[in-house]
Amino acid sequence: MRHVFSLRIGPVGFRVGADWREPIEALRALYDDYPKPHDGIPDFSVRLFAARRWRRWVRPSITIGGDYVLPDAAPLPLPLGLLAAEMGMNLQMALGQRRYLLLHAATVERDGRALLMTGVSGAGKSTLAALLMVRGWRLMGDEFALLDPATGLLHGFPRLVSLKNRAIGVVEQALPAGKFGPLQADTPKGDIRHLKPDAASVAAMDVPARAVAILFPSFGHAPDMRPVPPAETFVRLTQASTNYVALGERGFGALTHLVATVPTHAIDYPDAETAVAMVERLWEQAA
Amino acid sequence: MRFRAPAVGVLRIMPLDELTAIYHRASGQTHLVASPVPEILAALAPAPATLDELLARLAAGYDVVDPDAEALSARVAELVALGLVQCA
Amino acid sequence: MSGASLVRALRDPATTHALDAAGWTGLIAAARAEQILGTLAHRLQGLPMPATVDRILADARTAAEQGRTLALWEAEMAAQALLPLGVPVVLLKGTAYVAAGLSAGQGRNIGDLDILVPRDALDPVEAALLAAGWEWVKPDAYDDAYYRRWMHELPPLIHRERDRMIDVHHTILPLTARPTPDADALLTGSVPLANGLRVLSPEHMVIHAAAHLIADGDLSGGVRNLWDIDRLCRDFGVQDKDFYLSLYEEAHFQGLWSQTMRALRLAHQLYDTPVIGYCSPLRSDLDEKASDRLYVRRLLARDGWGRATRPVTQAGFYLRSHLLRMPPGMLARHLWTKWRKGHRVTP
Numbered sequence: 001m002r003h004v005f006s007l008r009i010g011p012v013g014f015r016v017g018a019d020w021r022e023p024i025e026a027l028r029a030l031y032d033d034y035p036k037p038h039d040g041i042p043d044f045s046v047r048l049f050a051a052r053r054w055r056r057w058v059r060p061s062i063t064i065g066g067d068y069v070l071p072d073a074a075p076l077p078l079p080l081g082l083l084a085a086e087m088g089m090n091l092q093m094a095l096g097q098r099r100y101l102l103l104h105a106a107t108v109e110r111d112g113r114a115l116l117m118t119g120v121s122g123a124g125k126s127t128l129a130a131l132l133m134v135r136g137w138r139l140m141g142d143e144f145a146l147l148d149p150a151t152g153l154l155h156g157f158p159r160l161v162s163l164k165n166r167a168i169g170v171v172e173q174a175l176p177a178g179k180f181g182p183l184q185a186d187t188p189k190g191d192i193r194h195l196k197p198d199a200a201s202v203a204a205m206d207v208p209a210r211a212v213a214i215l216f217p218s219f220g221h222a223p224d225m226r227p228v229p230p231a232e233t234f235v236r237l238t239q240a241s242t243n244y245v246a247l248g249e250r251g252f253g254a255l256t257h258l259v260a261t262v263p264t265h266a267i268d269y270p271d272a273e274t275a276v277a278m279v280e281r282l283w284e285q286a287a
Numbered sequence: 288m289r290f291r292a293p294a295v296g297v298l299r300i301m302p303l304d305e306l307t308a309i310y311h312r313a314s315g316q317t318h319l320v321a322s323p324v325p326e327i328l329a330a331l332a333p334a335p336a337t338l339d340e341l342l343a344r345l346a347a348g349y350d351v352v353d354p355d356a357e358a359l360s361a362r363v364a365e366l367v368a369l370g371l372v373q374c375a
Numbered sequence: 376m377s378g379a380s381l382v383r384a385l386r387d388p389a390t391t392h393a394l395d396a397a398g399w400t401g402l403i404a405a406a407r408a409e410q411i412l413g414t415l416a417h418r419l420q421g422l423p424m425p426a427t428v429d430r431i432l433a434d435a436r437t438a439a440e441q442g443r444t445l446a447l448w449e450a451e452m453a454a455q456a457l458l459p460l461g462v463p464v465v466l467l468k469g470t471a472y473v474a475a476g477l478s479a480g481q482g483r484n485i486g487d488l489d490i491l492v493p494r495d496a497l498d499p500v501e502a503a504l505l506a507a508g509w510e511w512v513k514p515d516a517y518d519d520a521y522y523r524r525w526m527h528e529l530p531p532l533i534h535r536e537r538d539r540m541i542d543v544h545h546t547i548l549p550l551t552a553r554p555t556p557d558a559d560a561l562l563t564g565s566v567p568l569a570n571g572l573r574v575l576s577p578e579h580m581v582i583h584a585a586a587h588l589i590a591d592g593d594l595s596g597g598v599r600n601l602w603d604i605d606r607l608c609r610d611f612g613v614q615d616k617d618f619y620l621s622l623y624e625e626a627h628f629q630g631l632w633s634q635t636m637r638a639l640r641l642a643h644q645l646y647d648t649p650v651i652g653y654c655s656p657l658r659s660d661l662d663e664k665a666s667d668r669l670y671v672r673r674l675l676a677r678d679g680w681g682r683a684t685r686p687v688t689q690a691g692f693y694l695r696s697h698l699l700r701m702p703p704g705m706l707a708r709h710l711w712t713k714w715r716k717g718h719r720v721t722p
Contacts, residue, residue, distance in 0.1 A: 038426065038427045039396060039428070040396030043427075045400070045404050067403075068407070098435070098438045099430070229303075231303040231304050231305070238317070248441040249310055249315075250437075252310040256308050312444070313448060313451075316537070368508075370452065
């Protein structure tokens with residue numbers, strides 16, 4: 001392909017090729033100091049291309065392809081090129097990842113111990129993860145947690161944090177010196193702005209950690225916290241995994257062990273600040 | 288009709304709380320089950336049994352609350368449909 | 376070009392020692408595009424390779440093994456639903472290869488469950504599947520009528536709990552296709568497995584794969600399809616030294632002589648399949664035909680990103696595949712209906 005950028009996020013190498021310069025430039029600007037794939041061989045390839053040749057120039061629209069594709073993915077306009085690249089990488093992970101159990105969850109780490117936060121979209125896990133990063137936690141990832149069935153450890157996957165709508169302003173205010181991507185307005189998910197994880201998080205991306213707490217955050221309610229029993233956690237996490245079935249018994253072993261050994265809580269919170277305070281209090285109790 | 292539990296090693300059973308997770312190696316499927324399913328599987332493990340024999344084994348050896356033939360028959364039929372128990 | 380590199384690696388795994396990082400990357404992309412990474416992973420197992428490739432291929436082998444488990448379980452569930460009807464149920468394609476323990480099944484990607492049943496048993500088979508938890512994928516009057524009237528299968532069914540598709544065939548090519556294979560002979564010749572299900576006879580298995588490649592499809596997936604044929608021929612050629620004679624004879628009876636010969640020639644050209652030609656008692660000439668070159672070019676059309684190249688050849692093959700399946704008047708009607716429904720015609 002004409003324009004190419006390769007990078008590694010945690011243990012997973014990608015190569016992204018595009019018909020246009022812009023999406024690749026945007027990736028390069030935000031992933032500048034990420035390492036290259038091991039051995040120069042990526043795990044997955046992403047292709048951003050024009051479905052028709054003239055679409056490169058006239059109302060250019062990006063079709064997302066790669067090793068694994070969804071047949072009916074709608075194309076995105078060229079100004080959303082960074083989003084398209086991120087979606088392309090997510091798609092490869094969701095459809096093609098077979099080594100790690102993939103949990104749709106944000107992970108932060110402190111003192112070598114990880115906190116896993118999962119929940120439906122809009123529960124605010126990206127925002128929470130970004131705000132905890134501001135307070136000195138290491139961001140392991142805001143979208144996917146990689147659980148290694150062979151070791152039971154979580155691996156970092158610190159790609160760009162994807163902030164949506166109101167979360168954009170909240171995090172911009174909390175992190176005025178943060179490195180943000182361009183504001184991408186009117187995407188299929190509303191306004192999106194990407195945030196680069198801080199230098200410490202990027203530098204530590206290859207260090208795995210053991211989960212010691214699981215949280216199901218839920219935004220927009222009065223503060224509340226309740227323990228979640230293992231079987232319920234198990235069901236919720238299988239639903240939050242794109243490859244639980246594909247991993248077979250390795251997935252079963254990894255997930256049953258996780259839910260049987262790691263305490264889990266559901267927390268309700270009215271605003272991000274309260275949530276951060278609740279998380280840190282819970283963390284101190286757990287320590 | 289006699290019913291038979293899967294061969295040794297076909298099931299991986301992991302009690303979580305009042306629910307038990309079962310991985311069925313032959314199908315690659317995970318089942319989350321409540322009592323008396325783990326007890327039924329355990330009671331069938333030594334040898335195949337008819338419904339009456341199974342009921343007797345459950346009453347004798349397991350802490351199953353008020354086992355009755357009709358409910359047991361329905362549970363066993365579900366397990367047969369899932370492939371966890373076979374008609375011997 | 377990575378299509379050629381993929382075929383070379385499958386044919387002669389040791390040639391991969393010359394690959395650099397870009398070469399490996401292109402090979403993996405092409406293998407994924409052809410859905411043959413699991414097979415490649417088995418072929419290359421134990422050879423020296425970069426650690427990253429070793430890891431990617433190990434994952435592919437594990438994934439294929441899990442796919443095999445799920446495919447065999449679907450067959451088992453179909454057996455439970457259908458064997459009580461007392462009709463022969465013949466497994467086809469990937470599930471048949473793994474159920475029969477053939478080397479074509481090793482590492483193979485397996486999608487839907489395909490079975491062949493007698494045409495006059497379609498109604499009870501349909502009823503038994505619906506009773507056992509399968510449901511119609513899309514209730515759509517046009518597609519339904521089209522399938523039932525012209526295709527070689529029931530409209531696809533999906534299991535409501537296991538989320539897996541089953542395709543129930545009553546012959547191996549659409550009724551509209553010009554060759555009309557003898558479905559009774561396929562059923563009569565089929566071989567029983569230990570669990571009561573059946574697979575096609577060795578000859579019919581190869582002929583079916585050939586028909587699927589040449590007559591029924593647009594050559595997409597051809598790299599894998601020819602690999603199946605190569606492996607089947609190698610297994611059966613060892614078991615029976617006169618295998619090719621019976622194969623040629625059956626191909627003739629089934630009206631699929633030229634398709635079978637084409638597939639054997641292509642398999643031989645791509646994978647060195649040890650096909651035996653005869654002058655007597657029947658003549659089977661395995662020399663390359665000029666038109667084979669067009670097929671080979673189409674089969675190898677993958678670049679280092681796994682993209683299909685040479686779109687002109689491809690469009691030609693797509694039209695060809697439709698012309699083969701339908702008389703022209705019907706083709707027009709079919710395309711018109713598809714267009715009105717907003718389907719895209721190009722693949």
